Amino acid sequence: MLINHLSIIGVGLIGGSLARALRKAKLVNRVTGCNRNEETLKKAIELGVIDDYSLNIRDAVAGADVIVIGTPLATTEKLLPQIVESLKPGAVLTDVGSAKGSVVNAARKVMGDQFARFVPGHPIAGTEKSGVEASFAELFIDHRVILTPLEETDDKAHKLITGMWQAVGAEVIDLDVKHHDDVLAATSHLPHMLAYALVDCLAGLQESDEIFKYAAGGFADFTRIASSSPEMWHDICFSNRDALLKSLELFSEHINQIKDAIEKSDSERLLEIFKRAKQARDKFAKSRNQLDNNTE
């Protein structure tokens, strides 16, 4: 048995899917859930995601060997003190937040000596849906999970969390905290801002119903992520504030270059931008296909 007693704080898409996958692989003896909303916990028991639950964080944490924090980022920072004071000796704490700097700072502050038992993590997986009803055991198969262990991080704790994610089908990669936050700002947080801004922009137009009516498949793909949880993305924006603002600034420069080329009828420059982007996107698609083929 990889984990005797697992505790999931915030039983949603990610926490629920992890619990399902570990149970399916018979790698966990007991899963305890904790959530603000008892209905969610009852549903999670009904769906076979958890064995039991507690509405009290201290109780949910007390007996567990591994605690996974699956709550939105702002909540994580608020809950950390309560979680930390209930950790049993040797227990390992990890999280699944999309930004790591803010969580690491908060954990370092409240955990003291126990900080070594915290392995910051971020599974690059998910859908635009959220909630335990959307969870499924296969979510992490062939997806990457980034861990950002610190100098202080206990080696055994790090290995345990690495093994846990590998056991549910993920490829685990270690990154530096700041590097993680910069890369994710560019590849994930920025695109979400663009999708939200685009949909909000069109929804504000007078003839918005008609406008959405003529939208094609490309638009549907492009804006799918605007259906993601507003609360979760609100938290991510403030947790990864600096890197995201830098990405937004850089993007604005690039969109202005396109605008400028159109305004000045600079045919050559516009074509050059599009060609460069297509080349990069085709290369990306090719590497993804190779990845897909390799994992078959």
Next chain:
Amino acid sequence: MLINHLSIIGVGLIGGSLARALRKAKLVNRVTGCNRNEETLKKAIELGVIDDYSLNIRDAVAGADVIVIGTPLATTEKLLPQIVESLKPGAVLTDVGSAKGSVVNAARKVMGDQFARFVPGHPIAGTEKSGVEASFAELFIDHRVILTPLEETDDKAHKLITGMWQAVGAEVIDLDVKHHDDVLAATSHLPHMLAYALVDCLAGLQESDEIFKYAAGGFADFTRIASSSPEMWHDICFSNRDALLKSLELFSEHINQIKDAIEKSDSERLLEIFKRAKQARDKFAKSRNQLDNNTE
């Protein structure tokens, strides 16, 4: 037989798919192709897309009952004079350009009395791939085709082109030229600019290979359209210049609102924007699903 002799000027994804679909439905006797590149035409014969070809536009147009212009927008405007002087009496001309104002203006200028035989069209279908090799008969099934007939447009010509698109599975909608261009600028041309700008932005970063490596599925969906033909999109930008610049301006305002809310830690405002966008996107997804269900 719906069409005795069809001529496709520019045998690519759209023109090729239309020819395939009409041949498959046995609604056309003969399809003649015309292209700058003879290799493409040989390939189109090999693939069973066309029956014969001519490299000379006048010859390709001369005997045809329906002529479909499938070339990029800038090319269309250049070729119109040659096409028009070879039209046989009663022949109907249509196009598939993504912007309509510029084509309509050019056609009105060069066609004189024959302008009544031109039915401007725009199938809202396509993939990020281009070329006759990517064409397939089912491309238009359950997709919308927008026609923008003018006051001068001949009623029979309009009905013939409407019938042609309906016969290959499309839903045909008539729109005013300017309205078409405004709506498409917002729902299609703007998202393409955002995708090109985002990919170009990331590709320019020092660690771009690594950045693309950590990109998740959302990013792949979001940037798929950046693999579209640079030449085609270059032409669309200039053909729909004014509407596109207006859309870009409006988008910049919305992305700046998000940036501003993050900078000023305006939690409430940011959450409000995300919630509004999610609501609009969910509504859009629901209406698409209903459409999908209706057509099953």
